[in-house]
Amino acid sequence: MDNDIATTGDIKLDHAIKQWMRFDKNPKTLAAVRGMVKEREVEKLKRCFGARMEFGTAGLRAAMGPGISQMNDLTIIQTTQGFCTYLEKSFPDLKERGVVIGHHTHTICALHCIPSQTLCWDHGDSLSQPKTGQWLQGLLGEWSSDHPPHDKGIASAIEENLEPWPQSWEEHLAQESPLVKDPYQDINREYFKAIQEVCFNRSINKSSEVKFIHTSVHGVGHAFVQSAFRAFDLRPPFAVPEQKDPDPEFPTVKYPNPEEGEGVLTLSFKLANKEGATVVLANDPDADRLAVAEKQESGQWRVSQEMSLAHCWAGGCFVAGSRVSDSTKVKEVYMLASTVSSKILRAIALKEGFHFEETLTGFKWMGNRAKQLLDQGKMVLFAFEEAIGYMCCPAVLDKDGVSAAAIAAELTSYLATKDLSLSQQLKAIYDEYGYHITKNSYFICHDQDIIRQLFERLRNYDGENTYPKTCGGFTVSGVRDLTTGYDSDQQDKKAVLPTSKSSQMITFTFSNGGVATMRTSGTEPKIKYYTELCAAPGNSDLKQLKMELDDLVDAIVENFFEPKKNNLEPKPE
Incomplete structure (x- = not known):
């Protein structure tokens, strides 16, 4: 078979294919590569093996499939091996601290005698990305490990550890290892306890009759948003039944991302019209982003990032009113945004006197900057990025669509007592600070x-x-x-x-x-x-x-x- 591989005319590409077929033990991806080689599908091979996945604003991300450019068992093993090696060099006390894993790559950590905390194991539940991040903060004391220069260091370590270590494919070893722990119940409890600190008016929440629709878009957000509403003493939102359970095929949407707008929310609007709800809250599949849509007087739905910004900013104002006391001067308050996000916070900061800072794109930058400020005794009230990502609670230094959903509902409930809609609140913000x-x-x-x-x-x-x-x-x-x-x-x-x-x-x-x-x-x-x-x-x-x-x-x-x-x-x- 090796002789058959060298058909692309690209020495580097042929080497990558040969190496893959030597390392891969997943019968499906191995068969897929062998099929492409047999059929001489050079263009497909180039897409799969032309370049290894690189760290972007959200770490490593790619479609699932064979080859070094996609997510699969082998690339996850290689990434974890490199990551473990890099962490051992960077943190001398790593084996005392341990690591957090969002899914099943514990075997490799156990082989290196590194304690690991799994966030989705026996119980079959999955955590949202922000909750995984919260637990990581507690263990490593440093959020956003793909922040430079770590990203280049991790990438180099991955390249140096491409060959799977002995027993890396033996997943059962992790289940048998005393080093693997499941902190699911602990983190669940601590997370909802933490976000309760940004709940500003329980009495209004308890009496609110505002109806909300929530969709998790076939992701993990359903149970967590229901729990967040309970933590805020809000009436639970109606869940879009066809989309509330995780499904990697995303059967009801073309693009499983509420950033794409109304097309993702068709079923949400249908349910809202049936139940008489005027606000839709939509998480992306890993529940770290939030989109908000509101029904207008015309009967049309308005969904926009400005809408989300309006409710999160206004929510931040209310929280600030309860948390910023005489002992905390306005000049000690900071809000952050990525450089490609709206400049509305800058305009507000200039008028109100708090600090506004821009960072590079991605919450790894805002998360690290927020931690630096918190360590200096500053108050980081809010951070956002244009791609409907919001950090509303300093306990989680990452975008978090779960706490954002609860804050959005709380704000909507408060505005309802003033006979105001989110759209009207947005206009008031623009009138005061500029469109x-x-x-x-x-x-x-x-x-x-x-x-x-x-x-x-x-x-x-x-x-x-x-x-x-x-x-x-x-x-x-x-x-x-x-x-x-x-x-x-x-x-x-x-x-x-x-x-x-x-x-x-x-x-x-x-x-x-x-x-x-x-x-x-x-x-x-x-x-x-x-x-x-x-x-x-x-x-x-x-x-x-x-x-x-x-x-x-x-x-x-x-x-x-x-x-x-x-x-x-x-x-x-």
């Missing part, structure tokens, strides 16, 4: 050379080391390039935020108040763009602002992306 409207999307591109050329063109637009001065009819007033470290707004022209030459990210500021960031995805073949138009308080011509933002986006797509020339695929509808 901040966003429009984000992406293009698909599988060719890394095209992506690199696209960004290099922007860096040499009118000659070497020059950036665009205009985009269509819009004037560029500032450029920040976090790939090269250039920032035109800084006196020394050096960016303040960390830079990375391995990823592409350029932000353009426009004279009309618009901001646009173009970046590559660390986990998917996408070029993403995030745009926002910020208006001064008192400018209430929302229709005109939206038209202006649409024109700006059109100009950016036409002049900076050049989708036809670069053969870019638009975001699927």
Whole structure:
């Protein structure tokens, strides 16, 4: 069979295939690779073996399937082996601390005599990502291990430990090992105890008659959101029955992500109309994100990231009112957001006097910064990212769709006592602090050379080391390039935020108040763009602002992306 493999004409690719067939013991993935080799399916082999998964903003993420570019038994074993090796080097007391595992890779830890805490074992339940993160904080004392320079160190350790260790495939060893513990009940209890601290008005919650719909989109969120509502003394939400139980096939949705908008929420709207509910809360499958939709007077549903931001921000205000006392000055309060997120918090901070900080994209950056501030005795009240991710409770330094759902319901219940809707609350925020409207999307591109050329063109637009001065009819007033470290707004022209030459990210500021960031995805073949138009308080011509933002986006797509020339695929509808 080895002789048959060397057919691609690519020595590196052929080596990767041979190595895989020597290491893999899963009959399904091994058979799939052998089938591709037999049929000489070179393009498929290139997709499976062309490049190993890399750390992105969310760690390692890929589709399930054979090969080093996808999630499967062998890549998980290799990753865990490298991770264990790296942790042993980084934490001398690792064997006293132990590690947290979201699923069954305990065997490898046990082989290294590392105690492991499993969060989904005998009982068949799975924890949400935020609760896994909370437990990890307690054991290692450091959140976000894929934060630089750890990400590169872990990646190197994985490459150095590709051959499965003896007995790595013997999963039964973990079940028999005294080193493997199951803290499920403990973490469940401690988590809901922790989020109760951000519950601000139980009396209103108990008496509220507001009806909510919740969907976990075939993920793990159902039981946890029900428990979170009980922890807040809220009436339990109606669950979308077809979507409340975990199902990896996601049979009722095309894309199992509430970021995609109304298409994911069709069944939720149907149930809401039946039960007379006006608010839908939707978690993504691992329950770390939350989307909110509200029924308008017209009968149409409004689902937007601004809606989620409005309720989470307002919730934060109420929490602040109960937690920020005379002994805690406003200047000790911090709120965080990723650099591609809405600038609404910055506008609020300027007026109210608290601190607002931006970080790079991903909650690993916000989580680490939040921990630094908490260690300094500061109050970190809230953090968010544009992709409907919110950190509403300092006990979990990560985005958490479960606590966010309870806070959203609590805020909605409070507003109901004032005869206000979420949409009306959002308008009040915009009226006071200025409209901040966003429009984000992406293009698909599988060719890394095209992506690199696209960004290099922007860096040499009118000659070497020059950036665009205009985009269509819009004037560029500032450029920040976090790939090269250039920032035109800084006196020394050096960016303040960390830079990375391995990823592409350029932000353009426009004279009309618009901001646009173009970046590559660390986990998917996408070029993403995030745009926002910020208006001064008192400018209430929302229709005109939206038209202006649409024109700006059109100009950016036409002049900076050049989708036809670069053969870019638009975001699927």
